[in-house]
Amino acid sequence: MQSPDPVRLLVVDDEPHIADLVATVARYEGWQAVTAGTGQAALSRAAEFGPDIVVLDLMLPDFDGFTVLDRLRAGGNAVPVVFLTAKDATADRIAGLTRGGDDYLVKPFSVEELMARLRAVLRRSAGLAQQPEARGAVLRVGDLTLDEDTREVRRGDVPAELTPTEYELLRYLMRRSPAVLTKAQILDHVWEYDFGGRSNVVELVISHLRRKVDAGGGEPLIHTVRGVGYVVRQAHR
Template sequence: MRDSNTVRLLVVDDEPHIADLVATVARYEGWQAVTAGSGAEALTRAADFLPDIVVLDLMLPDFDGFTVLDKLREQRGAVPVVFLTAKDATADRVAGLTRGGDDYLVKPFSVEELMARLRAVLRRTSGAEPQPARAAVLQVADLTLDEDTREVRRNGQPAELTPTEYELLRYLMRRSPSVLTKAQILDHVWEYDFGGRSNVVELVISHLRRKLDAGAEPLIHTVRGVGYVVRKAGR
């Protein structure tokens, strides 16, 4: 029987020494960990192992990491995914996060940093961090977010968000009608600063707008020179 307090980690990398290293460190932390060396093996492992979080290389011998991510999400829903890859270009970082990944770490890497990133992703996607008492359903105009079921609806219609999109929206709705800076969002949602190397916040905001504001009164606003806010227009 699975211990509900034990994290299950799937490490997908075609370099066995890297996959084994990450899995060994995770086991030392008290986690359960298994490895896979290809996209096909990763999907088979995921179906049997039911991971809580996945470390996923972008370059695999059969599928690319984005294809594996899409298939994992079809198979396992919103399982958190941290990309681990040799691709270091800003465009690759942004693509990894905006395609639905929850974090992105470049090789060569520190195992300690990877474990810290994994713990941070688990905290923000599982709601494990202590939260002050508040209503389970957040609402701004006809936009609702249920913190218990993680359902987001606009005018009663469900919106499918990635874990990172959900967490960013939840943070904006919790603080509405306050305006949040990019630095505040980076610190809360990603728990580290990109150092100005990417416009990841703007890109995730644009994804949210396409999913929530299209064809309706805009609720996600940019306050020039300050940041972002969720509120009715004119407030």
């Protein structure tokens, strides 16, 4: 039986000891890992190496990590990106996730937690390919549809372009609709690891979903139930 290809990881950080540490741990996991210390080097490495996932610092000597991500996406590269940075402001977290990042970890960090997050993002990116028993359904709530075969999400006739994390969160909410899901349930199902109360990532991703799913002027379908959690459903009449 042929073994699967190793995960290809690109680590972008201008602190060589951090980049080398992450790359070394990844290699112990059996992954292939390369590093870059500038934004331009990151883009070149991404083009040459074809990574399956990227760890990306925000503060780089030439241009910042947001610019690296923007240029990757503008070039049609949808590789999952996990930000690893000392910038812990909520505005930075929102910018990182809104602009197409998949996760955001603040320095100082645990290498074990970073690897757990990378594995979780890779699982979400692989998505339905790893869950063939779940294929075939078209989920519907009002005029919102999610096709589990094609991974297409539409609000009426308008497609919604979601990151793997946004897709998996919306899919979970729609599968459980009209049940209200707590933040703990969402973290356990979508992220598959414990944030320990250190992140408001659920609120951030929900806010991005609202912009993409509910921003067209139709009836809002993503609701916050104060003190409980979140639900996708049509409003009660």
